[in-house]
Amino acid sequence: MTKLLSAQLRRLGRSVCFWGLAACCAVLGLLAMALAAYNTRNLGLLWLLSQGHSYFFMIELAAGFFSALFAAFFLGEDRSCGALRNKLWAGHARRDLYLCHLLLCAGAGLFFTLCSMLPSLLAGRLLLGPALWEALDPAPWRFACILAVQLFYAALFCLPATLDARQARACVLSLLLAAVLAVAGAYTTGRLRAPALQTQMVLQSDGSFLREEVPNAAYLQGNARAVFTALDAASPFSLSLRTADREESFAPLPPLCLLAEAGLLTALGLAIFQKQDIQ
Amino acid sequence: MDYVLTTDKLVKSYRGFKALDGLDMHIPKGAIYGFVGKNGAGKTTLIRLICGLQEPSAGGFTLYGIPNRRRDIAKARRRMGAVVETPSFYPDMSALENLKQQSLILGLPSFTGLEELLELVGLEDTGRKKARNFSLGMRQRLGIALALVGDPDFLVLDEPVNGLDPQGIVEIRELILKLNREQQITVLISSHILDELSRLATHYGIIDRGRMVKELSAGELEAACRKCVRLEVSDTRPLARVLDRAGMEYRILSGTAAEIYAQPKLSQLAAALSREGCELFSAQERDESLEAYYLSLVGGGHD
Numbered sequence A: 001m002t003k004l005l006s007a008q009l010r011r012l013g014r015s016v017c018f019w020g021l022a023a024c025c026a027v028l029g030l031l032a033m034a035l036a037a038y039n040t041r042n043l044g045l046l047w048l049l050s051q052g053h054s055y056f057f058m059i060e061l062a063a064g065f066f067s068a069l070f071a072a073f074f075l076g077e078d079r080s081c082g083a084l085r086n087k088l089w090a091g092h093a094r095r096d097l098y099l100c101h102l103l104l105c106a107g108a109g110l111f112f113t114l115c116s117m118l119p120s121l122l123a124g125r126l127l128l129g130p131a132l133w134e135a136l137d138p139a140p141w142r143f144a145c146i147l148a149v150q151l152f153y154a155a156l157f158c159l160p161a162t163l164d165a166r167q168a169r170a171c172v173l174s175l176l177l178a179a180v181l182a183v184a185g186a187y188t189t190g191r192l193r194a195p196a197l198q199t200q201m202v203l204q205s206d207g208s209f210l211r212e213e214v215p216n217a218a219y220l221q222g223n224a225r226a227v228f229t230a231l232d233a234a235s236p237f238s239l240s241l242r243t244a245d246r247e248e249s250f251a252p253l254p255p256l257c258l259l260a261e262a263g264l265l266t267a268l269g270l271a272i273f274q275k276q277d278i279q
Numbered sequence B: 001m002d003y004v005l006t007t008d009k010l011v012k013s014y015r016g017f018k019a020l021d022g023l024d025m026h027i028p029k030g031a032i033y034g035f036v037g038k039n040g041a042g043k044t045t046l047i048r049l050i051c052g053l054q055e056p057s058a059g060g061f062t063l064y065g066i067p068n069r070r071r072d073i074a075k076a077r078r079r080m081g082a083v084v085e086t087p088s089f090y091p092d093m094s095a096l097e098n099l100k101q102q103s104l105i106l107g108l109p110s111f112t113g114l115e116e117l118l119e120l121v122g123l124e125d126t127g128r129k130k131a132r133n134f135s136l137g138m139r140q141r142l143g144i145a146l147a148l149v150g151d152p153d154f155l156v157l158d159e160p161v162n163g164l165d166p167q168g169i170v171e172i173r174e175l176i177l178k179l180n181r182e183q184q185i186t187v188l189i190s191s192h193i194l195d196e197l198s199r200l201a202t203h204y205g206i207i208d209r210g211r212m213v214k215e216l217s218a219g220e221l222e223a224a225c226r227k228c229v230r231l232e233v234s235d236t237r238p239l240a241r242v243l244d245r246a247g248m249e250y251r252i253l254s255g256t257a258a259e260i261y262a263q264p265k266l267s268q269l270a271a272a273l274s275r276e277g278c279e280l281f282s283a284q285e286r287d288e289s290l291e292a293y294y295l296s297l298v299g300g301g302h303d
Helices: A002-013 A016-043 A045-056 A058-080 A083-089 A094-128 A131-135 A140-163 A167-193 A222-234 A236-244 A253-275 B043-051 B073-077 B095-106 B114-120 B136-148 B166-183 B194-198 B218-224 B236-246 B266-275 B290-298
Strands: A197-203 A209-215 B003-014 B017-028 B032-036 B058-063 B080-083 B154-158 B186-191 B203-208 B211-217 B227-233 B250-252 B257-260 B280-287
Touching: A002 A094, A002 B095, A016 A045, A016 A058, A016 A094, A045 A058, A045 A094, A045 A131, A058 A083, A058 A094, A058 A140, A058 A167, A058 A236, A083 A094, A083 B043, A083 B080, A083 B095, A094 A131, A094 A140, A094 A253, A140 A167, A140 A236, A140 A253, A167 A222, A167 A236, A222 A253, A236 A253, B003 B043, B017 B043, B017 B058, B017 B186, B017 B203, B032 B166, B032 B194, B043 B058, B043 B080, B043 B154, B043 B186, B058 B073, B080 B136, B095 B114, B095 B136, B114 B136, B136 B154, B136 B166, B154 B166, B166 B186, B186 B194, B194 B290, B203 B218, B203 B290, B211 B218, B211 B290, B218 B290, B227 B236, B236 B250, B236 B257, B236 B266, B266 B280
Parallel strands: B017 B211, B032 B186, B032 B203, B080 B154, B154 B186
Antiparallel strands: A197 A209, B003 B017, B003 B058, B203 B211, B227 B257, B227 B280, B250 B257
8 A cells, every 4th residue: 555655646746637736726726815805805804704714715615626637637547547457467455556546536635725725825814914814714623524525525536537447437427426516515505594584575555665574485394404404414515615604613414424425435436446347 | 397377267257258268277487378369269358367457257376376366366466567458557657757656566665777677678768758659669668668667577468569560579579588588587478479479489378269278388389280291383273183192181272382281202293293284383391380280279260
């Protein structure tokens, strides 16, 4: 395993794909903070205090796509160019090969997050001054959640990248999965966040408007709410949304769910890879 | 005799189709083992099994005496190098970078000897050129160089001269011979280019439809190959009549050429042919080739 990791890290250091994605993350972090600075100038400090935090964590919303691209291009090349065969005849166990891919993917995902957050912090400090620190809520649970999300994405995208010899197909499938997860996560979170009551303005006989609270038809109740809550807890994108929301507090269920899912996906991938005939 | 690789009733099935059907094979230490068979006979499947790319459906094999089901088969695999079908390498790296990468995969302590390895396979002048821009011959050489990282003592080459130009074929052949003679590397080389194989191999395994048809040494093959006399005549029809009357076994090759599996008295044969109005132009003694021997064992038809 150590030999595999050291070989892959050396390759990683020279990988255009890896550094290209890291650069994209850095640019994304800079752009997010530049946008936050622009909005602060137009909308005032209060806007920064309520929304600045989510701009800092914006990279997490795109984490799935970065992991998918990294896995498909970097790890997928191992399989598609046949280098995986060289490792097998060199006596490496399939389990080690798979776990090495998993570790690399998770590590790269965390590195991409850092690549976005560090420039973002620097830019924020320069553009917004000390007000930035007040806007941020860097609670440790948020970073633990980021770790759980990255582990989940690594476990998910390792599957096609390692098991599919066709790199292009693995890439398309990974990006599709990332997109589906993002849309589904945003949808479940949106539905759950719908308020129970909504304000309605009722026209009175004297021409004035009366403001009254009425039940919101979009509000989920009963079994539907339970299903959506479960889906939300299982969604990496929903957890990323929670991480990026300053008002959210720590809930242990979603990260634990994601870790369990990552474990299951890894077990599934390993079981298939152990039996797979490699051409 | 010491064997590097033996297989015991090895079976590999793919959805009901048996690519290997009870294959028994024995590769002696120090041999260049020519693995001969048609396309689809099961040559590459066997190589994939040995390399750990696939698992046998039944039966087994031993590599350096270690059965494939034991965990330490991985240790035995570290003593081998392989090129399976197409050479595998990272296309965005140079030849030297690829060798360094393989060194790390093998856990070698340093990169010493890699330049010499490039020199050995004739890739010393490729510099920083990326492997994706290599010609087919250069790719084959890089594949062999990768297989040689870590000084293996068993080299598995699957169709190593496929797609090479004549000069490339000669160079690869000389390289294999050099490795076998100077470094005592045992080589398993699969090919359907029989003429090429006959210039290299010290042992042969002839496979057909997943079964070993015959295993023999080069000496045994030489003894098994029948002597024949190749005749060039003006017309093979009168020749056939004369040979039939003489009760000789023969094979008509064309309208003017035939092979006789006997030692005819040429003066008598020429006189008999002359009476039939046929002229004898030349007679040449030949050994039956590996190709003819192979065809006599497995037949000339296609699957």
